[in-house]
Amino acid sequence: MSWWLVCGIILGNLQLGIACGVAMQLVYIALVTPGGTVSADVRAISYIGIPLAMVAIASQGLNPLGGSAANLAKSVGTWWVQLEQFCITQSQL
Numbered sequence: 001m002s003w004w005l006v007c008g009i010i011l012g013n014l015q016l017g018i019a020c021g022v023a024m025q026l027v028y029i030a031l032v033t034p035g036g037t038v039s040a041d042v043r044a045i046s047y048i049g050i051p052l053a054m055v056a057i058a059s060q061g062l063n064p065l066g067g068s069a070a071n072l073a074k075s076v077g078t079w080w081v082q083l084e085q086f087c088i089t090q091s092q093l
Helices: 003-011 015-028 040-060 066-091
Strands: none
Touching: 003 015, 003 040, 015 040, 015 066, 040 066
16 A cells, blocks of 8 residues: 555545655656665655645645645655755764
């Protein structure tokens, strides 16, 4: 089951969940995952980025199927992945 579907059901707006999930997944459409593994970037946008984008779009009152909503969803997804990478590089593991 796709995370955008789960997020849409949990947050009560399936249309917005699908719109956010599609917009974010377009960024990673050419990502090759050898061996059936999924990179941390795709997991990060799925688990955290989609709900954050849904909340941001709903709070701004944007049309879920409009271009502004898709752009905001892509920006939130990209920002979240960059934050994740920054935190990983700053850790002293």
